[in-house]
Amino acid sequence: MTDNEQTRDDVLVRAMACDKTVRIVIARTTGITEALRKANDAGPLGTIALGRVATAALLMSATLKDRQQVGVQINGDGPLGEVYAIADWTGRVRATVVDPHAQLQDGPATDLARGIGEGSFSVIKGLSEDAPYRGVVPLVTGGVAEDLAHYLLSSEQINSAVAIGELLTAEGVQASGGLFVQAMPGADDAQVSLLVERLETLPPIADCLSGGMTPKMIMDHLSDDSEVVSEGAVEFHCPCTREEFARRLCMLGEDELKKLTEELEVVDTECHFCRSIYSFDREQVNALIYGARMYDLAD
Numbered sequence: 001m002t003d004n005e006q007t008r009d010d011v012l013v014r015a016m017a018c019d020k021t022v023r024i025v026i027a028r029t030t031g032i033t034e035a036l037r038k039a040n041d042a043g044p045l046g047t048i049a050l051g052r053v054a055t056a057a058l059l060m061s062a063t064l065k066d067r068q069q070v071g072v073q074i075n076g077d078g079p080l081g082e083v084y085a086i087a088d089w090t091g092r093v094r095a096t097v098v099d100p101h102a103q104l105q106d107g108p109a110t111d112l113a114r115g116i117g118e119g120s121f122s123v124i125k126g127l128s129e130d131a132p133y134r135g136v137v138p139l140v141t142g143g144v145a146e147d148l149a150h151y152l153l154s155s156e157q158i159n160s161a162v163a164i165g166e167l168l169t170a171e172g173v174q175a176s177g178g179l180f181v182q183a184m185p186g187a188d189d190a191q192v193s194l195l196v197e198r199l200e201t202l203p204p205i206a207d208c209l210s211g212g213m214t215p216k217m218i219m220d221h222l223s224d225d226s227e228v229v230s231e232g233a234v235e236f237h238c239p240c241t242r243e244e245f246a247r248r249l250c251m252l253g254e255d256e257l258k259k260l261t262e263e264l265e266v267v268d269t270e271c272h273f274c275r276s277i278y279s280f281d282r283e284q285v286n287a288l289i290y291g292a293r294m295y296d297l298a299d
């Protein structure tokens with residue numbers, strides 16, 4: 001299966017309900033989570049971490065303006081290490097985890113909360129990876145959905161119910177997805193409570209999706225008057241290029257690059273999002289030294 005086929009059905013659907021006072025966003029990310037699993041050769045725990053944080057970033061991307069991107073970063077003290085995803089306004093997402101092969105010593109092998117441990121949950125929003133806006137809250141469970149809801153309430157003052165989950169088998173990712181329901185200003189408390197009650201009677205989101213429910217069917221289950229505002233394909237995509245890695249090598253500076261050419265025949269650099277390797281041989285690194293001088297001069 002090509003990546004295109006894998007992500008063909010992945011979708012992000014935005015809707016309004018309760019007389020346009022409640023926002024509902026649903027993401028189906030089965031192909032994305034499977035693509036992340038394969039790219040990282042991830043074990044079950046690593047796959048769950050990658051899929052959930054990527055889904056959380058995509059849900060958040062539903063509120064972005066043109067050209068913006070949003071990062072969701074989890075820094076825990078568990079065996080997985082940092083988990084990080086970036087989604088952009090077009091629905092493209094990439095994600096990385098420090099140890100995609102992490103395993104728990106005891107207990108259920110797929111207990112994400114223990115894989116992540118205690119730490120912080122951050123959201124970074126803006127025009128680039130060095131975005132100006134960053135909100136940080138302590139992790140509440142490490143399960144991602146509860147942490148995102150906690151972040152939205154305490155950092156953005158938006159009351160939200162969030163569900164994110166996946167269905168894994170030995171063959172790979174069978175289903176993955178998430179949703180959030182957000183009360184906008186002016187929302188009627190009774191209507192919102194009813195919607196949240198219905199959400200609680202819904203089977204886990206991954207079961208809904210693997211059972212054949214479409215995002216629209218899930219929305220209709222939650223609300224009698226949901227109206228789809230937009231629906232767009234989402235995909236795993238890494239925008240990294242060889243030029244970008246060459247530029248990063250230049251930024252090491254002339255002395256550091258000279259040291260590298262003395263020690264190594266070939267300098268390998270790896271993109272931690274898609275695990276692509278970009279190799280530079282001695283001649284190429286020597287050429288980059290001219291570029292490094294420019295950076296050195298700029299300092």
Ligand SMILES: [Zn+2]
Pocket residue numbers: 238239240271272273274275276
């Ligand atoms: Zn990449």
